[in-house]
Amino acid sequence: MTKGQQPKDIFDVQRIREIIELMEEHDLSAVDLQQGDEKIKLNRGGVTPVYSAAPPVAPAPAAAAGSTVASEGTTDGSTVTINAPMVGTFYARANPESDAFVKVGDIVSEDTVVCIVEAMKVFNEIPAECSGKIVEILVKDQEAIDFGKPMFRVEPN
Numbered sequence: 001m002t003k004g005q006q007p008k009d010i011f012d013v014q015r016i017r018e019i020i021e022l023m024e025e026h027d028l029s030a031v032d033l034q035q036g037d038e039k040i041k042l043n044r045g046g047v048t049p050v051y052s053a054a055p056p057v058a059p060a061p062a063a064a065a066g067s068t069v070a071s072e073g074t075t076d077g078s079t080v081t082i083n084a085p086m087v088g089t090f091y092a093r094a095n096p097e098s099d100a101f102v103k104v105g106d107i108v109s110e111d112t113v114v115c116i117v118e119a120m121k122v123f124n125e126i127p128a129e130c131s132g133k134i135v136e137i138l139v140k141d142q143e144a145i146d147f148g149k150p151m152f153r154v155e156p157n
Contacts (some may be wrong), residue, residue, distance in 0.1 A: 016040075016042070019031060019033070019042060020042065023042065029043065030042065030043045030095075032095070078155060078156075079135060079153045079154060079155050079156075080130055080132070080153075080154050081138070081150035081151070081152065081153055082126075082129065082130065082151050082152040082154060083148050083149060083151060084117060084126075084145040084147055084148060084150075084151055085117070085124075085126065085147070086117055086119050086124070087119060087145065087146050088117040088118050088119035088120075088124075089117065089119075089142060089143070089145070090115055090116075090117060090141065090143050090144075090145045091115060091116040091118060091123075091142060092141040093141065094116065101113050101114050102114045102115075102128075102137075102152070103134065103137070104134055104136065104137060106133070107132070108128040108130070108131065108132065108134060108154065109131050110127065110128060110129055110130060110131055111127050111128070112127060113125045113126065113127055113128075114126055114127065114128050114134075114152055115151060115152075128152075130154055130156060131156065132154040132156040132157050133154065133155045133157075134154055135153050135155050136152065136153035137151070137152055137153075138152060138153060139151050
């Protein structure tokens with residue numbers, strides 16, 4: 001009976017291969033699957049998982065002389081901005097059905113993911129790199145952004 005149950009398991013390798021074939025056949029770029037407490041997200045077309053792209057992004061802002069978090073350009077001296085670490089497309093949420101990573105009034109820490117920036121079909125999680133309260137979101141979901149563009153205004157702790 002165990003063999004009879006394995007093909008029904010959504011995480012069976014053969015079943016995943018069938019899903020990938022269906023994704024290609026219907027030109028789907030991503031599929032989220034859940035069975036009980038287990039979840040899997042499949043991406044195709046050069047899109048890498050978000051978590052694998054985050055580590056290379058974190059050092060870049062520090063190397064760019066504080067380009068991600070800056071106090072310059074603020075309307076008053078009591079806030080800092082979280083700036084875009086790269087050129088790309090700003091996403092406020094992981095997918096259209098999920099809630100935004102942060103909203104005005106949320107408290108963030110240095111490692112809180114505030115958005116995703118898609119650059120060359122790679123989705124990069126962007127951490128706040130500062131602690132404080134989000135007081136303003138300066139860009140719209142799916143808006144094109146340039147390197148250094150202010151995305152969030154934060155009132156530091």
